[in-house]
Amino acid sequence: MTRLDRTTHLPAHVERPAFDPAALKPGIVHIGIGAFHRAHHAVYTDLALAAAGGDWGIVGASLRSVDIVADLKAQDHLYSVVTRGADGDRARIVGSIVEAIAATEQRELLLDRLTDNATRIITLTVSEKAYGIDPVSGGLDLSHAAVSHDLATPGAPVGVIGLLVEALARRLQRGRNPLTILCCDNLPGNGQVVRRLVLEMAERRDAALAGWIEREIRFPSSMVDRIVPAATDATRALSASLIGADDHLALETEPFTQWVIEDDFAAGRPAWEAGGAIFVNNVHAYETMKLRLLNGSHSLIAYLGQRHGLDYVREVMAVPEHAERVRRHMRAVLPTLDAVPEIDLSAYCEQLVARFANPAIAHRTAQIAMDGTQKMPQRIFAPAMERLAAGDDAADFADVVALWLAYIVAVDRLDDPRAQELKVAAQQAVAAGTSAPFFAVAGLFPPALEDNTAWRASIDGRLSAMNAF
Numbered sequence: 001m002t003r004l005d006r007t008t009h010l011p012a013h014v015e016r017p018a019f020d021p022a023a024l025k026p027g028i029v030h031i032g033i034g035a036f037h038r039a040h041h042a043v044y045t046d047l048a049l050a051a052a053g054g055d056w057g058i059v060g061a062s063l064r065s066v067d068i069v070a071d072l073k074a075q076d077h078l079y080s081v082v083t084r085g086a087d088g089d090r091a092r093i094v095g096s097i098v099e100a101i102a103a104t105e106q107r108e109l110l111l112d113r114l115t116d117n118a119t120r121i122i123t124l125t126v127s128e129k130a131y132g133i134d135p136v137s138g139g140l141d142l143s144h145a146a147v148s149h150d151l152a153t154p155g156a157p158v159g160v161i162g163l164l165v166e167a168l169a170r171r172l173q174r175g176r177n178p179l180t181i182l183c184c185d186n187l188p189g190n191g192q193v194v195r196r197l198v199l200e201m202a203e204r205r206d207a208a209l210a211g212w213i214e215r216e217i218r219f220p221s222s223m224v225d226r227i228v229p230a231a232t233d234a235t236r237a238l239s240a241s242l243i244g245a246d247d248h249l250a251l252e253t254e255p256f257t258q259w260v261i262e263d264d265f266a267a268g269r270p271a272w273e274a275g276g277a278i279f280v281n282n283v284h285a286y287e288t289m290k291l292r293l294l295n296g297s298h299s300l301i302a303y304l305g306q307r308h309g310l311d312y313v314r315e316v317m318a319v320p321e322h323a324e325r326v327r328r329h330m331r332a333v334l335p336t337l338d339a340v341p342e343i344d345l346s347a348y349c350e351q352l353v354a355r356f357a358n359p360a361i362a363h364r365t366a367q368i369a370m371d372g373t374q375k376m377p378q379r380i381f382a383p384a385m386e387r388l389a390a391g392d393d394a395a396d397f398a399d400v401v402a403l404w405l406a407y408i409v410a411v412d413r414l415d416d417p418r419a420q421e422l423k424v425a426a427q428q429a430v431a432a433g434t435s436a437p438f439f440a441v442a443g444l445f446p447p448a449l450e451d452n453t454a455w456r457a458s459i460d461g462r463l464s465a466m467n468a469f
């Protein structure tokens with residue numbers, strides 16, 4: 001079978017770009033061209049280009065992977081997204097990416113693109129841990145490897161914040177136009193978070209640069225949602241059967257997709273509403289709903305699955321007792337949420353249960369279980385603190401924390417930026433028969449949880465009921 005590229009003759013049932021990808025000019029630089037971006041933002045951009053045109057092609061950069069970049073180049077930047085729903089599988093070819101850059105090998109090229117006046121939006125999906133956020137202050141973590149590297153060597157940055165600041169410094173110096181930086185990672189107030197980190201790093205370099213960024217650069221927050229499991233050989237075989245070509249970058253995902261964006265752009269934007277994006281003044285209520293109901297339940301499912309030897313989210317949901325546990329978690333989250341415009345929260349919860357149970361989606365619990373230190377604060381700790389402050393015992397949240405700690409103790413290879421500290425704490429916890437060593441890890445738990453002895457006792461009770469230590 002031949003490799004997918006512009007010459008591929010696609011079967012009629014395959015959806016494809018309704019514009020000429022070869023004629024598309026760039027307007028967006030995206031950092032982090034992993035599966036999520038390619039199945040979400042790039043699809044919205046494809047639909048926006050089809051509906052309204054514009055010079056909004058995506059220059060996709062990867063901070064780590066050289067392979068994705070090589071594969072995109074080999075396929076004329078085309079790839080397939082297979083949506084798997086109750087009505088079967090549908091393939092779409094996405095054509096909105098116009099160039100691919102491996103940041104590790106082509107840093108100057110990436111900085112050129114970031115600095116180019118044609119670039120009016122920089123979008124980001126680099127995962128929570130890549131930003132270098134200090135868990136206590138919420139500001140820049142000076143001990144984060146990329147942050148300290150980029151502060152010491154600002155002209156040759158390796159991390160996302162360093163790249164942004166260096167690009168903005170060059171834009172200011174060269175009299176380039178202001179632009180928008182749009183974060184699409186699962187962090188609360190993601191635009192504000194990135195703005196703060198960028199400003200902190202810029203201030204350390206040059207007050208005038210920080211002042212310019214503060215005045216001219218826009219950092220809208222956005223809520224993104226689509227379940228995109230890591231692609232496997234089965235994904236590529238499925239794609240090949242549908243598109244009749246070999247696509248090394250094929251992805252599979254659910255039919256559901258959502259993107260809610262604050263409409264605050266410095267230099268225009270694509271007509272993403274054509275793909276169903278919703279533009280709002282403030283994304284907070286949407287984001288809290290999604291982070292706590294979807295991602296919080298996901299973390300519960302992941303640690304539950306890992307505990308019970310269930311590899312996939314759908315397998316966890318197929319056990320009635322676990323599915324009921326997930327529903328209970330959602331009920332515990334609901335009192336912490338504000339009303340969300342146009343969304344019926346109980347219907348949203350039922351839809352989530354159905355999405356998690358989708359038999360066609362093979363989403364590994366191990367994939368979601370990784371990076372717990374980066375995920376638990378916004379998914380579990382924040383609602384737990386709110387319920388405790390309101391006088392509730394927040395027992396359901398204690399239960400998720402217990403499952404997480406039990407996972408840290410049991411897992412062979414812990415995939416987390418703080419894995420070493422966690423594993424040391426785990427050994428001490430096992431020796432002492434209490435979760436106290438975890439609570440002693442600096443910045444792991446917020447003080448309000450660290451100081452709540454009753455809530456901590458319920459975690460220990462749960463851990464001993466599980467025979468976790």
Ligand code: CS2
Pocket residue numbers: 186224225226227228294295298299367368369375
């Ligand atoms: C998941 C998310 O891996 C994880 O932590 O919870 O990637 C989740 O699938 C997406 O946010 C869904 O929009």
